[in-house]
Amino acid sequence: MTETPASTARRTSRGNRCGLVLIGAALAAAGALALAAGSGLLGRRLADAEVYSWPSGAAGTLLSYGVVAVAVPAALLALRWMIVQGRSGTVNRLVVEADSGRGATEMTEGAAREAFEEAVGGYDGVRRARARVTDSxxxxxxxxxxxxxxxxxxxxxxxxxxSEALADLRTALDREALPTVIRVSTTAPPKNPRRAPE
Known part of the structure; x- marks a missing residue:
């Protein structure tokens, strides 16, 4: 079965959620254990014991280099993971017509999106229309x-x-179908509407 961008995105989201749950559970368990040990619930001896004694001399220097060697890549991986979560999934170019032998005809996402937004924004009752083309x-x-x-x-x-704007966009992209999600909100009426003079 061919994997679609939507199924890939769902799998990635599921993996992110599982990873965050596992990390969160491990940190919560470690925090609860440290709290219990510090408050004496696991015995007075453990509560009074020194958490860690950093060795001196060559062993301490080697250990500090080892901690840095592990911490820096871990921090870079965590930073990359955070940056990836912020991606919108918006594509920059759209393939209008693909020909395996001679290449492909492309259109910028901005041109297609702006024309679509302008068309929908001109309809009666529409205050604002914002579109994004996602996946691939x-x-x-x-x-x-x-x-x-x-x-x-x-x-x-x-x-x-x-029947109008989406049909025109599908024609421009030479596609029979274009999966679309629409989110609709309404503007709140003014709190103190001014009455027109009679």
Whole structure:
């Protein structure tokens, strides 16, 4: 079975969650054990004992170099992991037409996205339209955030987005389908609306 970008993203997210749960559980267990030992729950002798005595001389120097040699790569790996979590998954280019023998025709993601946002933003009742093309250049997915007026007809807007703007985008990308997730929010009415003079 061919693995899709969506299934890869789900597997990566699941791996991240499992890793964070395991690290969190280990740190919580170590913290609870240290707290119990320090408060004397595991015996007075353990509570009064010195946690660690750093050796002096050559052994201490060698040990300090060893700690640094382990800590620096661990910190760099942790930093890389944090940076990867912040990635949005947005693609830069979209493959419009791929030909294994002669190459591929590409389009910038920004051009496609801006045209789509402009089209949807012009519909009645739409305050703001923000789109992102995610996953991969070959199998793009669309995420659309819409902010609507509080009296907008959501069902009618969705029909219009699907039949007009999305259809135009699929035609531009030469695709029969473009999986799309739409998140809709409405603007709150003003707290003290001013009445028009009668």
């Amino acid at each position: 250049a070959l199998t793009p997915h669309l995420r659309l955030d819409l902010t609507l007026d509080d009296d907008a007809d959501v069902a009618d807007l969705w029909r219009r987005v699907r």
